Amino acid sequence: MKKAVVLFSGGLDSTTALYLAKSKGYQVYALSFKYGQSHSRELEAAKRIADQVGVAEHVVVETSLSAWGGSALTDQEMDIPQGEKEREEIPTTYVPARNMIFLSYAASYAEAVGAHDIFIGVSEVDYSGYVDCRQEFIDAMEEAINQGTVCGAEEDNPIKIQAPFINLTKAEEIELGMELGVDYSLTWSCYRGEELACGNCDSCMLRLKAFEEAGYDDPIEYK
Template identity: 65%
Template sequence: MKRAVILLSGGLDSAVALWLAKSEGYELFTLSFEYGQRHNKELNAAEALAKAAGATEHRVVSINIGQWGGSSLTDMNMEVEDGDVNRTDIPVTYVPARNMVFLSIAASYAEAIGACDIFIGVSQADYSGYVDCRQTFIDAMQNAINQGTVMAAEHKRHITIHAPFISMTKSEEIKLGLSLGVPFDLTWSCYRGGENPCGKCDSCLLRARAFSEAGIDDPALKS
């Protein structure tokens, strides 16, 4: 069976990516990161999702890129600002080069287990302005990975980065997830990480808009 590494944050996007990989017949190897974020809600969700999907292996890599600050997701001296779904600037929740780091480690993991496929649930159509959620970035990372791994450069077993939602809106993604049987009730998206989602940060607002546009109640908000 062909193997795939799935970057699994525990949020909505990565959950749909995981179930999509599952539907395409991949053996699932999920990868999450403890990178100095202010809460572990998503990590707990990722573990639950990996188990529910029947992943062969679920790994959590500790790499504290948050120690030098620069993001309200990792710097406790910064506040997570209230969201704005119409923003055009880069929000303070952007973690410097996060997806670049994550994909580099995913490539190392993929080469070690002989996987030629990496799944990441980013979108440039419906996101918070992050530069590492764009097709140009994904293309550049795929090229770098295939230049810098023996599996690809020497043995011609090229690694493909799958970003299946790159041009999808979140509402389209949710509809796809429902058709795949994604347990959205297990996911966590809120940046603030309280007992319940805050409903005010960018991630909460984007998620709420997406479920509304899809005409579906968010199962994670049901009591």
């Protein structure tokens, strides 16, 4: 069976990507990160989902992007900003080079387990101004990975970064997820790690907007 590494946070996008990879017949190796984020709600969701869906392996890598801060998600001195539907500037929830770091880990993991596909649930249509959610970035990372791995540089089966939602809106992604049978009630998207999702951070607002546009009720509870 062909193998794939799925970058898996436990959020809406990565969970849909995991279901999609399984639907395509991949043996899934889920890769999550404890990177110094301010709460563990997404990681708890990731564990529940991985256990329910069934994966070949679920690895949680511990690293520390909070060592230098620079993001409201990792720096205790910075507050999570209120969401803005028409935001134009890059928000403070952007974690410097996070997807670059995560994809580098995924490339190492993929080479170790013999996977030639890496799934990442990014979109450049509906996103909060994150520069590492663009097709240009994905293409550049794929080239770098295949220049820096044996399977890419010396073999005939290079690693491919699959970004299946890159040109989809979140609403279109949810429609696909519903077709795949994704249980969105298990996912967590809120930037705040409280008992209930806040409903007013960028992530919550994008999620709520997407469910409304897709014509479904969001199954998680909000404050």
